[in-house]
Amino acid sequence: xxxxxxxxxxxxxxxxxxxxxxxxxxxxxxxxxxxxxxxxxxxxxxxxxxxxxxxxxxxxxxxxxxxxxxxxxxxxxxxxxxxxxxxxxxxxxxxxxxxxxxxxxxxxxxxxxxxxxxxxxxxxxxxxxxxxxxxxxxxxxxxxxxxxxxxxxxxxxxxxxxxxxxxxxxxxxxxxxxxxxxxxxxxxxxxxxxxxxxxxxxxxxxxxxxxxxxxxxxxxxxxxxxxxxxxxxxxxxxxxxxxxxxxxx
Ligand code: FES
Numbered sequence: 001x002x003x004x005x006x007x008x009x010x011x012x013x014x015x016x017x018x019x020x021x022x023x024x025x026x027x028x029x030x031x032x033x034x035x036x037x038x039x040x041x042x043x044x045x046x047x048x049x050x051x052x053x054x055x056x057x058x059x060x061x062x063x064x065x066x067x068x069x070x071x072x073x074x075x076x077x078x079x080x081x082x083x084x085x086x087x088x089x090x091x092x093x094x095x096x097x098x099x100x101x102x103x104x105x106x107x108x109x110x111x112x113x114x115x116x117x118x119x120x121x122x123x124x125x126x127x128x129x130x131x132x133x134x135x136x137x138x139x140x141x142x143x144x145x146x147x148x149x150x151x152x153x154x155x156x157x158x159x160x161x162x163x164x165x166x167x168x169x170x171x172x173x174x175x176x177x178x179x180x181x182x183x184x185x186x187x188x189x190x191x192x193x194x195x196x197x198x199x200x201x202x203x204x205x206x207x208x209x210x211x212x213x214x215x216x217x218x219x220x221x222x223x224x225x226x227x228x229x230x231x232x233x234x235x236x237x238x239x240x241x242x243x244x245x246x247x248x249x
Contacts, residue, residue, distance in 0.1 A: 019042065048077050052076055053164045054163075055165075056168065057076065057164075059153075059161060061158055061159060061187055062091065062155060062188070063158060063187065063191050064192060065083065065084065065085045068088075069084070069087075069127055071111060079095065079164060080095070081094070081096060081151060082094045082105070082148075083162070086127035091155060091160060092128050092150065092153065093151035095148060095149040095150075098118040098120065099131065099146040100123050100134065100146075103119065105117070116129075116148070123135070130144075131143040131148075151164060152168040152171075156178050156182065157178065158187025158188040158190060
């Protein structure tokens with residue numbers, strides 16, 4: 001992300017506008033950002049609010065969840081998100097929060113499920129987030145009112161983007177930019193053969209293994225290979241450079 005982009009994005013935050021504007025003005029083109037950009041809580045919050053909660057975020061590859069019921073989870077700030085493929089092949093972005101008492105539903109990084117079952121009181125949801133059973137509730141409960149909350153989700157050339165915003169920015173300008181760049185990569189035909197954790201995050205081996213197994217990666221050495229870059233919440237900031245293009249639109 002270039003400094004002028006940060007200025008555009010962060011000065012829209014009322015609380016810290018003056019401070020951040022001054023800091024942005026001190027940035028030198030071609031130089032790394034001042035240290036405060038990496039350590040100031042106000043900038044971190046502004047970054048979350050203006051970029052991560054308003055823009056479109058790269059979530060993963062469609063080839064990570066090739067079969068119905070395949071899912072992976074990710075966290076954005078305090079939000080946990082499930083990205084899952086339903087029986088008809090459609091991909092959904094769901095808030096990973098039970099509509100009963102708010103328990104986390106999926107605790108695994110990735111896997112496959114016939115239903116999403118809350119571990120607390122076993123409310124169960126379909127692969128599209130619809131409430132199927134709610135043990136112990138009144139018979140006349142209108143289940144349609146208690147589906148898992150959906151996020152906005154878009155696919156482009158095998159890449160999955162999500163938005164936490166209630167009214168997301170238009171995605172089409174981003175699609176027009178991304179499509180010609182991503183199409184030659186062949187992500188729509190790709191299958192996961194190997195997943196590499198660049199960051200060496202503790203405990204990530206299990207995550208990576210489960211992703212690879214989920215995608216059936218263990219038995220076909222000739223398949224097309226891609227690398228899956230799976231970030232953890234504390235490592236989202238370096239990914240902004242990859243995502244900011246869509247966020248700025
Ligand atoms: S919190 Fe999920 S079923 Fe009660």
